[in-house]
Amino acid sequence: MTALALVKSHYSHQLSSTAMAMCSSFCPQIPNQLRARPICPFPPKPLFTLSVNAFSSQTSNASAKADGLSARIGFLGLGIMGSPMAQNLIKAGCDVTVWNRTKSKCDPLISLGAKYKSSPQEVAVSCDVTFAMLADPESAVEVACGKHGAASGLSSGKGYVDVSTVDGATAKLISGHVRATGASFLEAPVSGSKKPAEDGQLIFLTAGDKSLYEMAAPLLDVMGKSRFYLGDVGNGAAMKLVVNMIMGSMMASFSEGLLLSEKVGLDPSVLVEIVSQGAISAPMYSTKGPSMIQSLYPTAFPLKHQQKDLRLALGLAESVSQPTPMAAAANELYKVAKSGGLSDQDFSAVIEALKAKLQNPAK
Ligand SMILES: NC(=O)C1=CN([C@@H]2O[C@H](COP(=O)(O)OP(=O)(O)OC[C@H]3O[C@@H](n4cnc5c(N)ncnc54)[C@H](OP(=O)(O)O)[C@@H]3O)[C@@H](O)[C@H]2O)C=CC1
Numbered sequence: 001m002t003a004l005a006l007v008k009s010h011y012s013h014q015l016s017s018t019a020m021a022m023c024s025s026f027c028p029q030i031p032n033q034l035r036a037r038p039i040c041p042f043p044p045k046p047l048f049t050l051s052v053n054a055f056s057s058q059t060s061n062a063s064a065k066a067d068g069l070s071a072r073i074g075f076l077g078l079g080i081m082g083s084p085m086a087q088n089l090i091k092a093g094c095d096v097t098v099w100n101r102t103k104s105k106c107d108p109l110i111s112l113g114a115k116y117k118s119s120p121q122e123v124a125v126s127c128d129v130t131f132a133m134l135a136d137p138e139s140a141v142e143v144a145c146g147k148h149g150a151a152s153g154l155s156s157g158k159g160y161v162d163v164s165t166v167d168g169a170t171a172k173l174i175s176g177h178v179r180a181t182g183a184s185f186l187e188a189p190v191s192g193s194k195k196p197a198e199d200g201q202l203i204f205l206t207a208g209d210k211s212l213y214e215m216a217a218p219l220l221d222v223m224g225k226s227r228f229y230l231g232d233v234g235n236g237a238a239m240k241l242v243v244n245m246i247m248g249s250m251m252a253s254f255s256e257g258l259l260l261s262e263k264v265g266l267d268p269s270v271l272v273e274i275v276s277q278g279a280i281s282a283p284m285y286s287t288k289g290p291s292m293i294q295s296l297y298p299t300a301f302p303l304k305h306q307q308k309d310l311r312l313a314l315g316l317a318e319s320v321s322q323p324t325p326m327a328a329a330a331n332e333l334y335k336v337a338k339s340g341g342l343s344d345q346d347f348s349a350v351i352e353a354l355k356a357k358l359q360n361p362a363k
């Protein structure tokens with residue numbers, strides 16, 4: 001890390017501390033445990049030079065006392081997100097054991113030095129801390145609590161970190177199974193997509209056992225740029241769903257704007273440029289806008305997962321009688337896109353749901 005980068009990161013930390021202080025005085029009713037804050041002041045990766053394999057041969061429970069980098073790490077679920085996350089752990093020198101339902105996705109990681117086990121249970125037995133990055137609540141529960149699931153291999157002193165995006169009830173269900181074995185549980189869904197996962201720039205929204213959070217922190221710092229500890233299990237899921245609810249509506253609204261600009265004779269690429277310079281700029285618009293204009297949707301965040309998150313966010317809103325008409329409307333649009341066969345395309349393909357072909361499928 002250059003001196004300039006260090007100064008910059010320190011300065012941005014100072015700014016966020018100031019913002020936090022302002023938040024505290026403006027929102028005194030927010031309980032302390034819900035005041036999310038980045039725990040690590042500096043991006044840790046450039047400072048990370050430790051070789052960790054030297055510590056990785058300890059046996060099961062005793063080794064959980066070791067810090068995260070020296071732990072034996074399991075990784076379950078090697079899709080778009082899980083693969084690069086596990087890869088970054090391997091590249092950082094960690095001792096990683098992988099499992100994926102479709103075994104072939106393990107092969108590139110095995111080539112990089114990962115070990116392989118043939119079930120989540122075996123991974124959990126052989127590791128100190130096991131991460132899971134699964135598609136949805138159903139798969140997260142199956143992998144954690146099903147036959148030969150991770151919980152059946154957990155015991156006191158081990159940890160299970162679920163980084164999948166699920167709802168709070170699912171996180172609590174998994175937490176219950178994990179804690180019943182004597183192991184610790186942390187939910188840690190992530191903000192950031194394929195590229196941030198590859199670059200180790202994810203944002204972790206964690207909740208659950210604080211001791212596991214502290215133990216796993218160096219591992220989260222290998223995979224991410226910041227982490228928030230939000231208190232009790234369920235708060236991580238809720239925060240993630242609120243963030244993705246906003247994102248899903250933003251993308252739906254952006255899609256309407258792109259198509260409207262084109263229809264009234266404007267150049268949508270000029271719209272993208274104008275948006276990117278103004279108060280509503282967001283990296284999402286400038287990175288995805290140009291390909292959306294060409295009707296190309298290379299998958300970073302699958303549309304089916306965005307619709308899942310909107311569905312779960314609507315459930316969360318329902319649970320507290322919060323009106324969310326924008327999210328409800330956006331959800332309908334993603335459902336149309338799914339029915340139109342776009343589930344596995346990037347979520348920016350929701351724009352197709354506004355085009356004549358999907359609006360009037362009979363024509
Ligand atoms: N992509 C993104 O930008 C982001 C995604 N997320 C969230 O992260 C999670 C993973 O996303 P992503 O990697 O994109 O998704 P993918 O669809 O690429 O990967 C899903 C993973 O879940 C596994 N899986 C699905 N069903 C089952 C099952 N029944 N039993 C066992 N394993 C199963 C898949 O295994 P198999 O290979 O065999 O199909 C695969 O490993 C989701 O919850 C998503 O919402 C969060 C932030 C960003």
Ligand SMILES: O=CCCC(=O)O
Pocket residue numbers: 165190191192193244301
């Ligand atoms: O859950 C997916 C989030 C994608 C992103 O944060 O860019």
